[in-house]
Every structure is written in C-alpha cells, then in structure tokens.
Amino acid sequence: MMERPILNTQLDSKTFKEFYYLKEELVNFCRENNLPTSGGKIELTERIAYFLDTGKVLPPTKTKRKASNITVITKDTEIENNFVCSETHRAFFKEQIGSSFSFNVAFQKWLKSNAGKTYRDAIDVYYKILEEKKNSKVKKIDRQFEYNTYIRDFFANNKEKNLDDAIKCWKYKKQLQGHNKYEKSDLVALK
Structure with a gap:
C-alpha cells in the first residue's frame, strides 16, 4: 500500500x-x-x-445568489426561485412552527427545489421531514462529511469501543490509498 x-x-x-x-x-x-x-x-x-x-x-x-427581496411571508406566499435562507424566512418559520425550528439540510433542499409551492406546503413538509428523521434509524450523511460517516459506521460495528479508538482508526484509514469507508481491518490501528 x-x-x-x-x-x-x-x-x-x-x-x-x-x-x-x-x-x-x-x-x-x-x-x-x-x-x-x-x-x-x-x-x-x-x-x-x-x-x-x-x-x-x-x-x-x-x-x-441574489438576496431575496421578500419582506412579508404568509402561508399562501409562493416559494421564490433561487430560494435563499434569510432571517425573514427564519422568523416566519419560527412564528409558524415554534422556537425549535431550524433549517435542516433536507428542508433546505426541499425549499430550493420547490419554487412555486406555498409556504403552507413547506410547513407540512417540515413536519414530515421531522417525522421521517424520528422514525429512521440510519441518517444519510452527505458525501463531503467522510469523517462523520466513518465514525457512525465504526460504532455500528464496534459498540464496545470509544471515540478515541474510532479517531485512531480514522487517522489510520485516511492515510491509506482508496476509499475512506470503515472496514473491520482498520482495527489494526488499535494494536
């Protein structure tokens, strides 16, 4: 190698x-x-x-991206093209959903790809996304977060290990040629 x-x-x-x-x-x-x-x-x-x-x-x-010039949002307002999360949007969703609202990745992707739908639709989708997250055992981690994916997969296969062990294996793995996905053979780093 x-x-x-x-x-x-x-x-x-x-x-x-x-x-x-x-x-x-x-x-x-x-x-x-x-x-x-x-x-x-x-x-x-x-x-x-x-x-x-x-x-x-x-x-x-x-x-x-051009900043949104929407100043007032109602449930019947249509989601604009080239949606950008702004403080106006955040304030609207916090008012409608509550202080626990946050722009999670799935919701942002939905907003950016559903121009023309209403903010009422967006609120419904937000609750569905939260429900799916709650019911899903494995959360998809975007490709650029290789470390997070590795650590999750490490613990899925090594429940008795700790974070220090996972990090040692990650540091070993990222020095190797090829993919950065967890493999049982990475445990050699702990010896």
Whole structure:
C-alpha cells in the first residue's frame, strides 16, 4: 500500500483522488497555485484534479445568489426561485412552527427545489421531514462529511469501543490509498 503523498503539482490527479486531504490542505494548494479557493471539498477536489491534469484553472461553478427581496411571508406566499435562507424566512418559520425550528439540510433542499409551492406546503413538509428523521434509524450523511460517516459506521460495528479508538482508526484509514469507508481491518490501528 502506498503512503499518502504530499499534495503538490508533481502529483497526478488519479493518485490525488485516491487519498484523503483536509479542506485546509486543498485551500492551501489552491492559494499556492493561484486557483480559486471558494467552494466545498468536493468542488475544490475537482478543481485541483483538473489543474493537475491540464495545468489550467477550472473556475468556481457556484454563482452568488441574489438576496431575496421578500419582506412579508404568509402561508399562501409562493416559494421564490433561487430560494435563499434569510432571517425573514427564519422568523416566519419560527412564528409558524415554534422556537425549535431550524433549517435542516433536507428542508433546505426541499425549499430550493420547490419554487412555486406555498409556504403552507413547506410547513407540512417540515413536519414530515421531522417525522421521517424520528422514525429512521440510519441518517444519510452527505458525501463531503467522510469523517462523520466513518465514525457512525465504526460504532455500528464496534459498540464496545470509544471515540478515541474510532479517531485512531480514522487517522489510520485516511492515510491509506482508496476509499475512506470503515472496514473491520482498520482495527489494526488499535494494536
């Protein structure tokens, strides 16, 4: 097995993508090579891989969103295109749902993909999302949160272990070439 290489311009994109790098390392590489530093880990990884392959700069894909100019929201107001979570939206939902309201990821995704539906629909969906979360044993963790996924899977297979054990195994795993999913063989890090 190959040790994790230092992230520099001598690395090929295939090898680069087979190892885990912290977002901080990706941002530093981008700064050192005059690449845009905006975006999440997935976007930075794609930008760096493109640069390693071509020597060219892949511009950021996300554009700045225009702030919402909605000042008053009612249950019958339609959800606007390019929905952006704002303090106006937060205040509306807290008034309708209660102080426990928060913009969870599933709800934000629903709002952003359901322009034209009403805020009444959104409130109904919010309660359904909460109910699904309560009834679901395994919560889906988005791809960019590899550490969280690893720790969850570690404890699902090692209930008798502690967080220090999980972190030791994670540190071992992220140095290896290939995927960063938990495997029983990672327990070798505890010996």
